[in-house]
Amino acid sequence: MSAPVVLVSCDVKELDGYAWHAAPSTYLEALVQGAGALPLLLPSMGPAIDLDAVLDRVDGVLLTGSRSNVHPTLYGAEAHEKDGPFDSRRDTTTLPLIRRAVARAMPVFAICRGLQELNVALGGTLVSEVQDMDGRRDHRAPEADSQDARFALAHHVEIVPGGKLAAVLGDARIDVNSLHRQAIGRLAPGLTVEATADDGTIEAVSIDGAAGFALATQWHPEYWVGSDAASSRLFAAFGAALREVRGARQAAE
Numbered sequence: 720m721s722a723p724v725v726l727v728s729c730d731v732k733e734l735d736g737y738a739w740h741a742a743p744s745t746y747l748e749a750l751v752q753g754a755g756a757l758p759l760l761l762p763s764m765g766p767a768i769d770l771d772a773v774l775d776r777v778d779g780v781l782l783t784g785s786r787s788n789v790h791p792t793l794y795g796a797e798a799h800e801k802d803g804p805f806d807s808r809r810d811t812t813t814l815p816l817i818r819r820a821v822a823r824a825m826p827v828f829a830i831c832r833g834l835q836e837l838n839v840a841l842g843g844t845l846v847s848e849v850q851d852m853d854g855r856r857d858h859r860a861p862e863a864d865s866q867d868a869r870f871a872l873a874h875h876v877e878i879v880p881g882g883k884l885a886a887v888l889g890d891a892r893i894d895v896n897s898l899h900r901q902a903i904g905r906l907a908p909g910l911t912v913e914a915t916a917d918d919g920t921i922e923a924v925s926i927d928g929a930a931g932f933a934l935a936t937q938w939h940p941e942y943w944v945g946s947d948a949a950s951s952r953l954f955a956a957f958g959a960a961l962r963e964v965r966g967a968r969q970a971a972e
């Protein structure tokens with residue numbers, strides 16, 4: 720069987736006078752090394768790309784993290800400049816992509832901004848500046864020069880016993896990194912909470928009714944996939960679900 724193909728969301732970055740459609744290498748390496756999959760970058764070109772034509776050719780979807788925030792108007796909130804940076808080309812691509820991937824019950828792994836996009840795409844809301852909310856911890860990255868320090872494990876999360884995340888990681892408390900200012904506000908219909916932080920922040924969700932792996936984390940398992948057991952187990956489980964889809968598709972050809 721050939722390696723499964725995973726569609727990867729892209730940010731649009733302005734650099735050297737060009738607009739680049741890009742995803743950090745850490746996600747691509749985690750897919751190759753941790754899931755045994757081939758990453759395929761999806762340019763954030765909104766309705767110019769026929770998403771169904773692309774989804775027909777891939778076995779799953781990975782939604783990356785990003786410093787940009789989903790535009791507040793997409794979940795019915797007023798937009799303030801302080802809520803930025805925004806990436807509306809990414810929003811107009813990922814939100815329809817998520818709805819289609821969920822309707823097809825494809826394997827989905829959504830990370831950080833990806834989890835937030837998933838919640839908004841399915842009708843939920845986000846809260847901003849979690850660190851300023853009563854009783855909530857600071858979930859932002861530490862100020863540090865090295866990426867290893869920024870992505871260092873920062874707090875623990877409690878996994879909901881008997882849930883879909885627990886099926887991968889066990890009913891454990893695990894340590895996670897934390898690099899976000901926003902979080903899920905109202906949970907979207909069709910999502911189930913799979914893990915929370917000690918301040919009540921939703922840290923992981925699953926998509927109801929999905930046949931295989933359909934999980935989202937507010938933390939970044941891609942960064943430590945080579946050295947952290949929980950991160951490695953998540954990508955391995957995603958890879959197994961992708962291979963199941965790939966195998967079934969090839970058998971049907």
Ligand SMILES: N[C@@H](CCC(=O)NCCCC(=O)O)C(=O)O
Nearest residue numbers: 784785786787831832899900901
């Ligand atoms: N914009 C959201 C999304 C958080 C997210 O995806 N963070 C990744 C950042 C990676 C980095 O800082 O290098 C939020 O802030 O909540």
